[in-house]
Amino acid sequence: MAIKTSLRPGGRSARVQDSVHQATRALLAELGRDAISLPLIASRAGVTPSTLYRRWGDLSSLLADVSLARMHPDADPVDTGSLRGDLLTWSEQYFDEINSVPGRAMLRDAVASDCTNRCLTILLGQLQTILERAASRGEATPSAEHLVDRVIAPGVFRILFGEGAPGEHEVNAWMDQALG
Amino acid sequence: MAIKTSLRPGGRSARVQDSVHQATRALLAELGRDAISLPLIASRAGVTPSTLYRRWGDLSSLLADVSLARMHPDADPVDTGSLRGDLLTWSEQYFDEINSVPGRAMLRDAVASDCTNRCLTILLGQLQTILERAASRGEATPSAEHLVDRVIAPGVFRILFGEGAPGEHEVNAWMDQALG
Numbered sequence: 494m495a496i497k498t499s500l501r502p503g504g505r506s507a508r509v510q511d512s513v514h515q516a517t518r519a520l521l522a523e524l525g526r527d528a529i530s531l532p533l534i535a536s537r538a539g540v541t542p543s544t545l546y547r548r549w550g551d552l553s554s555l556l557a558d559v560s561l562a563r564m565h566p567d568a569d570p571v572d573t574g575s576l577r578g579d580l581l582t583w584s585e586q587y588f589d590e591i592n593s594v595p596g597r598a599m600l601r602d603a604v605a606s607d608c609t610n611r612c613l614t615i616l617l618g619q620l621q622t623i624l625e626r627a628a629s630r631g632e633a634t635p636s637a638e639h640l641v642d643r644v645i646a647p648g649v650f651r652i653l654f655g656e657g658a659p660g661e662h663e664v665n666a667w668m669d670q671a672l673g
Numbered sequence: 674m675a676i677k678t679s680l681r682p683g684g685r686s687a688r689v690q691d692s693v694h695q696a697t698r699a700l701l702a703e704l705g706r707d708a709i710s711l712p713l714i715a716s717r718a719g720v721t722p723s724t725l726y727r728r729w730g731d732l733s734s735l736l737a738d739v740s741l742a743r744m745h746p747d748a749d750p751v752d753t754g755s756l757r758g759d760l761l762t763w764s765e766q767y768f769d770e771i772n773s774v775p776g777r778a779m780l781r782d783a784v785a786s787d788c789t790n791r792c793l794t795i796l797l798g799q800l801q802t803i804l805e806r807a808a809s810r811g812e813a814t815p816s817a818e819h820l821v822d823r824v825i826a827p828g829v830f831r832i833l834f835g836e837g838a839p840g841e842h843e844v845n846a847w848m849d850q851a852l853g
Contacts, residue, residue, distance in 0.1 A: 604784045604833055613834045642827040642847070650826035653784055654793045667822070670850070 512538045513545065517559045526556065526598075554606040560599035561615070569622055576627035576634060577672060580644070583623060584664055587616075588648050592658040600653060616645065635671060643671035692718045693725065697739045706736065706778075734786040740779035741795070749802055756807035756814060757852060760824070763803060764844055767796075768828050772838040780833060796825065815851060823851035 516538035520529045531552050535542040549555040570583040590596045620637040627634050644667045648659045659667075696718035700709045711732050715722040729735040750763040770776045800817040807814050824847045828839045839847075 601784050604781050641830070642843075646827040646830035647822040649830060650821070663822075 509538075509540060509544065509548075513540065513555070514559050514562060517555060518563075521556075521559075531555065551606070553602055557599070557602035557606040560595065560602050563595060563599070570619055572626060576623065576630075576632045577668060579623045579626065580620075580640070580668060580672075581664065583619065584644060584648070584668075585661070587619075587645070588652065588658040588664070591649065592652050597652070600649075613641075616641070640671055643667055689718075689720060689724065689728075693720065693728075693735070694739050694742060697735060698743075701736075701739075711735065731786070733782055737779070737782035737786040740775065740782050743775060743779070750799055752806060756803065756810075756812045757848060759803045759806065760800075760820065760848060760852075761844065763799065764824060764828070764848075765841070767799075767825070768832065768838040768844070771829065772832050777832070780829075793821075796821070820851055823847055 513534065516534050517529070520534060520537055529552070531545045531549075532542045534555070535545050545555065549558065570579055573579050573582055591600060617637045620640055624634045624637060644664065647667060648664065651657065651659050693714065696714050697709070700714060700717060709732070711725045711729075712722045714735070715725050725735065729738060750759055753759050753762055771780060797817045800820055804814045804817060824844065827847060828844065831837065831839050
């Protein structure tokens with residue numbers, strides 16, 4: 494189920510989304526994810542269940558949307574003065590975040606709901622910011638997709654299927670190869 | 674929820690598992706995954722619901738177990754005469770399989786149930802077979818983990834979060850880098 498993201502800020506649609514997100518976060522905290530349902534969230538948010546079915550399709554998609562909103566970075570990546578430094582600082586924080594309990598829940602919801610393009614869009618946007626800054630310093634830059642293949646994908650794979658976040662030594666080696 | 678895998682073939686435990694897997698596959702085909710539940714599966718399999726809760730913990734874990742059993746390779750990787758050939762043939766088939774509808778369902782169930790170590794064990798076992806064959810031919814071999822980081826992880830990441838299975842050209846380039 495694709496999630497519609499183009500909301501006019503402050504419009505009716507954005508107000509419904511705020512109210513539904515808030516109700517979902519409150520019910521998750523009070524009852525846990527196994528006990529909540531779309532009708533329960535609708536009732537808490539003061540909207541009809543059909544509003545939720547129309548907009549989010551199913552519970553997984555709504556949960557993924559709420560998790561993604563929570564994980565959405567609220568600042569530009571830190572500027573350390575070099576591409577390598579920016580990428581290492583940013584990726585360490587990224588792996589930490591998605592290896593956390595809410596981060597893993599976000600990945601699980603994203604995979605379950607097939608709304609995974611939005612994750613990738615946020616990720617590529619962050620990398621693009623770092624790459625444009627490096628280009629403006631005159632540094633040579635790989636593509637964001639290359640960084641995803643060489644650094645982000647192996648880290649996320651370990652978090653999903655292996656022993657958790659990759660160590661600093663490994664991320665350094667992956668980065669050297671990606672930038673070399 | 675960890676899934677217990679050490680079953681004595683033909684024992685009581687293995688017979689319960691066969692019956693439960695068969696009931697789950699039949700109900701998935703008849704009703705679809707949104708309409709099935711542990712009590713329904715228990716009733717079809719002729720066991721008590723508490724047997725299922727005790728052994729699998731929840732529906733996601735049981736579905737992941739059934740998907741994994743279906744995806745379990747029933748033959749050794751093809752022997753093409755060289756490490757590079759074996760890996761390319763095997764990885765093409767692997768990406769095809771997990772990019773299919775049942776393959777994606779398996780990934781989704783595996784991520785949802787946290788029973789992800791079993792996926793990785795099957796995967797590493799297949800790679801190990803290929804690597805041991807190459808070593809016996811006298812070829813230099815990387816570790817299975819290195820192949821996961823450099824080739825498998827970026828492919829699975831694309832299938833989960835991007836535009837589907839990677840193209841032949843990309844897999845070739847990843848393989849060159851992993852073996853180079």
